[in-house]
Amino acid sequence: MSRKKTSKSKGGSAPATSALAPATSALPATLGTARPGPEAPPNGPPQPGRSSLGGGSDFYDVAFKVMLVGDSGVGKTCLLVRFKDGAFLAGTFISTVGIDFRNKVLDVDGMKVKLQIWDTAGQERFRSVTHAYYRDAHALLLLYDVTNKASFDSIQAWLTEIQEYAQHDVVLMLLGNKVDSAQERVVKREDGEKLAKEYGLPFMETSAKMGLNVDLAFMAIAKELKQRCMKAPSEPRFQLHDYIKREGRGASCCKP
């Protein structure tokens, strides 16, 4: 995980070094090897199967790219570490430098779906690095911090950037993170719901610290992407909004 130690503030002077090969090496959705591949998934035709993306040895049927975006400090890296390792990065805030990615394979209704999750740096100065990765993303998780009004106010600007750089059919989900910090909350749930409704986005509040709704967010994305690229005609359409409304848990579950 390429991360530069910075002080609590958003400062930090590391050069924009991307820890990984440039975006051109990012692959469109990739099919696994063991089972007949589906028709072309969103954002480009499937590539001949490979045992894994990014060098891992996991077996998968289909793979997608998911990107985490949002202001610096909202919890993108922590959300990813919670999802990948089931742990919370407590202690000093270490801002992401450039971009990084982790892989995880999910079992979605018997299908192995690999998510290659790109963790972007929220700091303004890395924005040009982030821009290069949008076009390969099949899904974006757009985060704000419920204890930081500015991060919520930035969402409109993020949506404009997504409109400009990401695929038109990218799956987009809005997440209000750090909902465990009830005392410091300054953005009401209703505010998040209202904004999400305005843009027709699925919305949840999460806590990377407590693990609230984190797995659910990634599973919902995986189900949506899988069904877009391999839904059998007879299969009922997966309803992403309904799914997270039904399965999502409220902040009250965060009470220690």
Ligand SMILES: Nc1nc2c(ncn2[C@@H]2O[C@H](COP(=O)(O)OP(=O)(O)OP(=O)(O)O)[C@@H](O)[C@H]2O)c(=O)[nH]1
């Ligand atoms: N209470 C609480 N703190 C959190 C949560 N998620 C992240 N944090 C804290 O918020 C700070 C920033 O988290 P990161 O995940 O590094 O933020 P980021 O969005 O990756 O920031 P950049 O890499 O600079 O874009 C860290 O000190 C984390 O410990 C959460 O769910 N609850």
Ligand SMILES: [Mg+2]
């Ligand atoms: Mg980070």
